[in-house]
Amino acid sequence: MIADRAARFARVLMLFAALLALGGCAGMFGSNPLRVNVAGIEPLEGQGMEMRFILKLRVQNPNDAPVDFNGVSVELDLNGKPFASGVSDQSGTVPRFGETVIGVPLTVPAFTVVRQAFAFADSAQSGQLPYVLRGRLAGGVTGGTRFIDQGTLSLPTGNLSGL
Template sequence: MSFFRALLPGRVSRVWRLFAAVVAVTLTLAGCAGLFGADPLRVNVAGIEPIAGQGMEMRFNVKLRVQNPNDSAVSFNGVSLDLELNGEPFASGVSDQSGTVPRFGETVVTVPLTVPAFAAVRQALGLAGIAQSGQVPYRLHGKLAGGLTGTTRFDDQGMLTLPGIASQ
């Protein structure tokens, strides 16, 4: 019996240490949950400007208007962007631009996008089938890297109307 009593104080302190660790982890995760419960950023294309490319590729500077509908600012130190047209990958780009999207504010971020030659040819062939409607589905998704919560992802999708194609 004295053997078990000798072990009991050590076991009790281990149990209390384990309990304290579990409480600390639980409180930390509860605090972080408030950070991750934020509304998603709103990202829209504000402008597209052609830039010089290499060989047969096309390149564009895409200006994104990033709106933050949350009560805390979002800091970033890099941007990644992918554009899909008609359900197929079309263009991608990255930028090491850094900045902050203020709370309940907006900022414009510029990302150079590259359209590989084969993606342009694939899209040209695919667009021949939608000449009737003149509508092309797009999806724009990417991320703002860095900041307190790590990476902030965004996603936007809709329909593009091709210029010069009248709806019948």
């Protein structure tokens, strides 16, 4: 009799857990992807010939549930070539139907600076420099949220000598 009750209790508990899991999954299928855009770039002191920046990302959450994160990683390509990467252990929450700005330190290796200087000279004629920013906000039940932002940067045109 006691074993029968324990078995019945275990089945009810498993059914309840399965319903909770299905309810959580159903909420995930109706969610929209996060919108991530570059909000700014500020220089940092580099070491040796490398360049360092703080990349400020504006993360917008168009969903009805907040998104918790506990780290971020990014890779930036310029002109179709890897340019910079960075990681941060910053944590926080992007509120429901809200936004937050996250700062990520980026490092540009010395050889990349030289390679991109030549690519920049080639792109200066078209006035456009394409970029792709890929990244991941770590955390949550699924382990994180990946994002991508791409576009072109307009380069200054005209006489750069100031004359």
